[in-house]
Amino acid sequence: MKRELHEISKPEYYNKLFSTRCIVSGKGTQPYYVPFQIEIQCASTKCEGKCGYGEAKIIELKAEDEAILMFIDIPSFRISRVLANVFKISCPLFTHKLVQMQVIERIFISQLIGKDKNKWGFSRVAYYIGHDIETNTTYEINGYTTVDPSSQMVTYVITSLRKLQSDIDIFSLSSAIVKRLKKFQTKSTDETKMFAELRSLYTSYAHNVTKIYGDNRFLLHLSVDLAFHSVLSFDFSNERVYKGWVDAMIIGDPRCGKGYVAERLSQYYGVGEVIGADNASYAGLVGGLQQIQKHWIISWGKIPINDKGLLIIDEASEIRHEDWSKLSRVRSEGIAEVTKIQAQMTNARTRLLFIANPPYRTVSNYSYGIQALSDIVKTPEDIARFDYVCVVAHDEVPIKTINEAKSLLPSIYVRQAEKDLITWTWSRRSDQIKFTKEAVNEIYKQSIHLAEVFDYSIPLIQGENVRIKLSKLAICFASRFFSSCDNYEKILVKEEHVRCATLFFMLLYKSESNGYFIYSQLFRSSSGEVATKSLHAIEIYFRTYNNRHEIYTFLMMTNTITVNDMAEFLGKSKDLAIEIISRLLRNGCIMKKRSGYVKVPFFTTWLKHKIQERMKQL
Ligand SMILES: [Zn+2]
Numbered sequence: 001m002k003r004e005l006h007e008i009s010k011p012e013y014y015n016k017l018f019s020t021r022c023i024v025s026g027k028g029t030q031p032y033y034v035p036f037q038i039e040i041q042c043a044s045t046k047c048e049g050k051c052g053y054g055e056a057k058i059i060e061l062k063a064e065d066e067a068i069l070m071f072i073d074i075p076s077f078r079i080s081r082v083l084a085n086v087f088k089i090s091c092p093l094f095t096h097k098l099v100q101m102q103v104i105e106r107i108f109i110s111q112l113i114g115k116d117k118n119k120w121g122f123s124r125v126a127y128y129i130g131h132d133i134e135t136n137t138t139y140e141i142n143g144y145t146t147v148d149p150s151s152q153m154v155t156y157v158i159t160s161l162r163k164l165q166s167d168i169d170i171f172s173l174s175s176a177i178v179k180r181l182k183k184f185q186t187k188s189t190d191e192t193k194m195f196a197e198l199r200s201l202y203t204s205y206a207h208n209v210t211k212i213y214g215d216n217r218f219l220l221h222l223s224v225d226l227a228f229h230s231v232l233s234f235d236f237s238n239e240r241v242y243k244g245w246v247d248a249m250i251i252g253d254p255r256c257g258k259g260y261v262a263e264r265l266s267q268y269y270g271v272g273e274v275i276g277a278d279n280a281s282y283a284g285l286v287g288g289l290q291q292i293q294k295h296w297i298i299s300w301g302k303i304p305i306n307d308k309g310l311l312i313i314d315e316a317s318e319i320r321h322e323d324w325s326k327l328s329r330v331r332s333e334g335i336a337e338v339t340k341i342q343a344q345m346t347n348a349r350t351r352l353l354f355i356a357n358p359p360y361r362t363v364s365n366y367s368y369g370i371q372a373l374s375d376i377v378k379t380p381e382d383i384a385r386f387d388y389v390c391v392v393a394h395d396e397v398p399i400k401t402i403n404e405a406k407s408l409l410p411s412i413y414v415r416q417a418e419k420d421l422i423t424w425t426w427s428r429r430s431d432q433i434k435f436t437k438e439a440v441n442e443i444y445k446q447s448i449h450l451a452e453v454f455d456y457s458i459p460l461i462q463g464e465n466v467r468i469k470l471s472k473l474a475i476c477f478a479s480r481f482f483s484s485c486d487n488y489e490k491i492l493v494k495e496e497h498v499r500c501a502t503l504f505f506m507l508l509y510k511s512e513s514n515g516y517f518i519y520s521q522l523f524r525s526s527s528g529e530v531a532t533k534s535l536h537a538i539e540i541y542f543r544t545y546n547n548r549h550e551i552y553t554f555l556m557m558t559n560t561i562t563v564n565d566m567a568e569f570l571g572k573s574k575d576l577a578i579e580i581i582s583r584l585l586r587n588g589c590i591m592k593k594r595s596g597y598v599k600v601p602f603f604t605t606w607l608k609h610k611i612q613e614r615m616k617q618l
Contacts, residue, residue, distance in 0.1 A: 005111045009124070009154045013145040015066060021140050021164060024133060025123050026108035026290070026299025029341050031131060034071035035061055036102040038083060044093035051091030058099060059087055063129035063159040066146040072104060072127075073150060103131040106292075108299045109156070112138065113273050113306060123299065125292055126156035136300045136307065136336075136346040138164045151293060168308060171427040173488055180417040181424060184482035191499040194481065198222060200412065207409040210264045212257035219508055223250055223390035224262045226504070227353050228269060228310060229425050229479040231491070234433040236471045237440055244430070244472060247331055247385055249316065249354040251372050252392035253362050258355050262312045270419050271426075272310035272351075275302050277318040282326050285313070286348070287338045296341060304336035304348040308426065316354035317376050324382045331385045354386075363393040367559050367598035368515030370458055384459040387469050388505065393513035425479040428491055433475060435493045442498040443470050450505060455520035457601075461505070473501035512594075522591070522600040531602040534587040538606075541583055549614050551580065556607045560596040 003018045041056040042049050049055070061068055067086040074082060080096055083089065110123040126143070133139075143158035188194050202221035206213045210221070230246040252258035266272035275284070279302055282288065287300040302311055313319075319327075330336050334349035358365065358372035366372050369391035377383050435443075447470055451463035461469070471493070477500040478493040485492040509516035542548040547570065554569045555561065566577035581597060584590045589603035599607070 005109065005124075008145050008156065015144055015146055017142070017144050019140065019142045021112055021138065022109040023112060023138050023305060024107050024135050025110040025305055026287075026297050027133065027135050028106035029289075029296045029298060032072045032104040032106075033101040034068060034104055035079070035083075035098050035100075037061075037099040039097040039099050040083070040087075040089065041095050041097075042091050042093075043095050044091055047091050047093070051089060051094070053089065053091060053094055061086070061102075063102075063157065064144075066144070066157065067149075068104070068129065068157065069127060069146065069155070070149045072106075102129060104129055105131065105133055106295060106297060107133060107135075107158075108290075108297055109141070110305065113309060124156070125153075125297075126158055128158040128161070130161075133161070134163075135298075135344070136304050138166065140164055166308070167423055168427045171423045173424070177420050177424070178488050180414065180420055181482045181484075181488070183413055183417060184421060184480065186481050189494075189496045191496060191503045194477075194496065194500055195503060198480070204409045204412050205265065205268075207406050208411060209268045210257070210261045211406075212261050213406060217257065217261070217392075219390055219511060220250065220252075220258060220261050220392050221265075222504065223248060223388065223508070224265055224353065225480070226473065226476040227351050228265070228271070228422055229476040230351055230472060231425060231428050231430075231433055231475055231479070232308065232349050233430040234471070234475060235430055236435065236443075236468070240430065241468055241471070243332065243334060243349075244433075244475070245334075245349060245351045246387050246472060246476065247352045249356060249373070249376075249386050249389045250392065251356050251358055251363070251369070251376070251389065253394035254357055256392045256394050258392055259314050262314075262353055262355060266310070266312060268415065268418070269422055270415075271422055272312060273302065273306055274312040274314060277315035280313065280315060280318045280323075281320075282323045285319075285323075285327065286330050286336045287344075287346075289338070289340050298338050298340075298342070298344050300336060300338075300346060303330055303350045303352070304346045306350045307334075307347045308349055310351040310353070312353045312355065314355045315357070317356040317359055319354075319376075321378050324377050325379060328382065328385075331382075363391055363513050364595060365559055366515075367593075368519040369393060369513045370460075370509070370516040370519065373458070380459045384462060384465070386460060387472055388508060389460060389514075389516075390508055391511070391514040421479070421482060424482075425491070432490045433493065434485060434490050435471070435474075436495065438495040439474065439493045439498050442495045443467050443474065446470060446498060446502045450502065453506075453520060454509065454516065455523045457523060458516060458519065460509075460516065470498065470501050470505075473504060474498045477501055477504075519601065523602070534589060535602070535606050537587050538584070538589060538603075549610075552607055552610050552614070555599065556604075556611055560593065560598060561590060562596040565596075 003020045005020050005022050008018045037058050037060050039056050039058050040053045042051050042053040070082050083096055105128045107126050107128050108123040109126050139161045141158045141161045143156050145156055148155045186194060186197055199218055202218055227246040227248055231244045233242050233244040250258045263274045266274060283301060285301045285303050290297050290299050330348045335345055336348035337345045356376050359375040363369040373383060373389055447467040450461050450466050454461035456462045474493050474497040477497040478491050483492045483494060484490060508514060550570060554566060563574055563577045567574045590597040590599055
């Protein structure tokens with residue numbers, strides 16, 4: 001009978017046959033040999049064959065017999081006694097010869113992605129009678145529920161199985177699907193008009209699906225949605241990009257709605273999986289060894305289990321610093337690897353959306369919100385792997401707007417169409433993604449532009465690889481608007497999609513909560529003469545203060561500088577604080593932000609230097 005995996009441990013299924021779909025998420029480090037055909041012969045002088053084995057006889061231990069589990073984890077000298085027990089051999093003395101053996105693998109089975117996740121989010125131990133089983137693979141399994149004879153725990157014996165193809169593997173374009181998908185097409189070739197269309201779409205999703213409102217949440221919705229529309233690999237300008245899928249991060253204040261947007265869009269589209277901090281270890285994300293009653297099982301984590309799909313990792317700030325560097329291979333090559341006891345590898349080409357809180361409580365505690373990123377992920381190489389990072393502050397949308405109950409809006413596309421669009425995108429092979437000549441030229445042109453605008457000291461946009469990030473995002477926009485050619489079989493990336501991708505980067509990094517743009521501007525303009533001049537003037541100015549080291553300490557410690565805080569810290573009048581701030585401002589060392597003043601990077605560097613000098617003197 002066809003069953004869901006979570007049903008088959010109910011008491012009524014004991015020793016009943018079942019058939020279900022599952023993922024084989026892990027297997028033991030070593031399989032077992034247990035007898036299959038055994039030759040039994042009476043050897044007792046008292047019995048003289050009354051037991052029925054006077055003549056040698058071959059008996060078989062079948063997969064369908066639950067007693068098969070009694071033959072694992074036992075020493076060889078016990079086999080004879082277990083045989084007597086299982087086959088009810090009454091003879092006091094008999095010999096046995098193992099004619100043929102069979103293989104049993106101890107495996108982990110887990111529920112399929114995207115279905116009733118809450119009912120059975122974990123994996124269970126089962127035994128497969130056979131040797132040809134692959135991990136991180138989806139199967140239809142047939143077997144029965146039984147108990148582990150050594151512990152009485154519920155387990156499953158799998159007698160036969162069949163590899164399953166996913167919705168993506170079997171996707172084919174019917175005229176009905178094409179008709180639905182054509183609704184996503186647009187006549188606009190102007191990126192601002194195309195963004196306006198997306199804006200109306202996400203407004204409808206805010207009302208109907210995510211319940212996270214406000215104009216400023218547009219970029220949050222777009223950042224989440226684009227990840228759903230990325231492809232596995234593609235060719236760009238005679239270069240194979242093996243990692244075509246999006247790997248992005250959203251940093252946001254607690255309760256800003258970042259998790260909801262991701263989780264609810266994933267539910268609405270019916271694809272992707274959301275995990276929290278309890279899975280944020282390396283073993284939970286990539287894989288590791290688990291000990292089940294003294295037995296080692298290598299089991300795969302959530303990233304490989306979602307191969308070719310999408311994984312939302314909530315509470316990514318819980319990922320330990322050393323684990324980020326261990327994630328390098330899976331994030332750069334899409335290969336998961338466990339090397340303990342024995343090495344195993346599997347595919348992990350998984351779209352990744354990391355969602356994190358700023359380590360120092362709120363985004364506004366940082367001069368530039370994007371700086372929170374380097375507190376979550378330490379090394380520049382690991383930061384550079386993000387295709388984009390969206391930063392959302394709590395105060396961007398008035399609390400009132402968030403709490404207002406909103407009516408539902410008419411939906412723009414039917415839900416099935418959105419699902420079809422994603423399946424179409426996910427099933428495109430690299431030879432089914434085509435860039436027009438104009439698009440390629442535009443990518444080169446915009447790459448130079450972006451590399452000039454943004455500073456690589458935050459390595460999100462770097463001259464050497466920005467073209468890859470840009471082409472990846474351009475594909476996402478082409479997919480979003482169902483831009484296609486060759487009878488809808490190929491994604492066609494045009495110039496306007498590249499301009500959309502550029503606009504996306506600009507809007508994302510120009511947003512006040514993000515600050516990557518303004519940070520870059522200050523860092524760039526300050527290089528050279530201007531900075532030297534300002535710092536020289538400031539150096540002379542501070543010489544008149546006996547307590548200048550206290551002032552330096554205050555300025556260094558404080559991300560957002562205010563007159564009151566400075567006066568309090570120094571124990572001096574507000575007038576003095578105003579005087580210092582005014583001088584710093586005129587020399588371009590600080591700049592005004594909503595809640596106070598923030599330091600520009602060259603001034604921070606200078607301060608650090610001053611403080612280090614002082615430490616040496618003390
Ligand atoms: Zn006998």
